[in-house]
Amino acid sequence: MVTTGDCRWLTENEVDTNPPLCSLAVTTLGWTYHYSNKAMDWAQARQFCQENYTDMVVIQSQRENDHLVSLLPNRISSPYYWIGITKNHKNETWRWIGNNSTWIGNQSWAEDEPNNNYSNEFCVEIYVNKGKNRGKWNDEKCSNPKYAVCYKSQCTESSCVRGTCHETVENTTCLCEPGFKGDRCQTAQCTESSCVRGTCHETIENTTCLCEPGFKGDRCQTAVQCPHPSDPLNGVYSCREGNQTFNSTCQLKCHLFVLVIGSSAITCGATGVWSGPRPTCTSSDGCVWMWSCLSLLLHLSLLDEAQKKKETYPSKAARRSDESIQ
Template identity: 65%
Template sequence: MQWTLILFLGSSLAVTTLGWTYHYSKTTMNWTQARRWCQTDYTDMVVIQNQTENDYLVSKLPNRTRSPYYWIGITKNHMNENWTWIGNNSTWVGEQSWAVNEPNNNHSNEFCVEIYVNTGRNRGKWNDEKCALQKYAVCYKAQCNATSCGRGRCQEMIENITCLCEPGFKGDRCQTAMECPPLSQPDNGYLSCSGGNLTFNSTCRFKCYPGFLIIGPPDVTCTVTGVWSGPRPICTSYKQALLAVVGCGALSAFCCICFCWMKHRKRKKLAQVRQPEEATSPSTEAQG
């Protein structure tokens, strides 16, 4: 069940939901005064990001039978400019946002916008107006703050706050670090983890008992996906390590001998081919 609370706050009324809150004035003012009023008491004049938000806002505002209606936070400075939303500089305008025959810029200086909230066919539509006219202010107050999302970015939507978590964190408020599965103790050794935990960015170090040699990188790190980085090292006795080294050395020597023998055989074969050529060379010269 969703709860909506109507608050009476002196000269304004507020509609409170889980996400941001909308506020509107009980007195009229020009567009500049309306924005200043919003910034002083709330966050800013209302910014609409899509048609769903537009319709939701209209559903929360009281109907008015005639002008003045409500200022919204979209404006421009010159005739040839695009309409731009304050704050985020978005240029969103829906396909059916404007009322019939709007924007018409009747007096060449209608650079502010009101939203109709009535029961007619233009309900929820926009109309460009002169910024000096008196209308009601509509503001919003952001619910996101520095503590809303522990390790993430707070994004407000209608009746909802969503936390976009940083890599390596999860949870509805990004409050939980990703965890990696427990590591097994290595044979003939042990491991220790930083902070005693297995969460994102923590490091575990493998160590060997005396008399054993570690083979491979000793450290592994818990990655953003909850998987340990790199292969696990092993602890082997010095005798086994020495035998492995000797074995590798013997293999290398054998390979070297084979390579040298093949190279020698190739040279010998080339020499045998050249000898007949050299033997026939003088007779050829004599004939010439």
């Protein structure tokens, strides 16, 4: 701990010519406590705290209560300080300013307190004098003069990169957003769902996915896609379910009387290119065009048929020639 500011208590005969500020021992990471050198009513005390620090002190636990009392100096003539718990009506619940908490320790109040002795004791003072009431609370009229106890927040906009800053007596803590970690929530955190088909790498304020071959996208969620293959002469590609993504296959189907030359299947590769040499559709006798092959086959068939008729039925000229010879 270190002490900030030049503080000393004024004697009864001295005039306070310095600003009414003084700082307590502070922790290195958490909030700091401060107090006034002048007594003032509760509303003025809160205004003093808000103008010079963050707000009037808000006690969140018995541990903090005891810690605060151990730091506050004992003012012999008036050992009382305003704290930030109040209410507006006798039937209301005591609430802390700022966070609206209703925390009150089992032994926070002094003996026989709060008693609302004047029916309008709606503010609370804390005793720092020695004895059994040290650190105890008492309800008091808000118009009575007491010293202010303030705190200064150490949380800033830059305290937590991707989280919410929370302060305690001894440090600040960052409550990180989902997917982030680190003392300042500065590191993105990989989870099982960070990368669909890849490996997650943590970086400052982000995560990066190293995708498996054949996948892309910021989460490796999209399979690489190949363009639809161009149909060759005398054939058509058929792709299963119309899918042309990584590792999918397309089958070449040739027209009637035409054969597939090469492997009939092609596979979509990791880079979006179809694998291997493309198959072709070709007839066994070298014909490429199906209809030309059919025409040739028909022509050959007709020639063969004519030859058979010629051999079976000789021409009239040939028969007359044979008859004249006889």
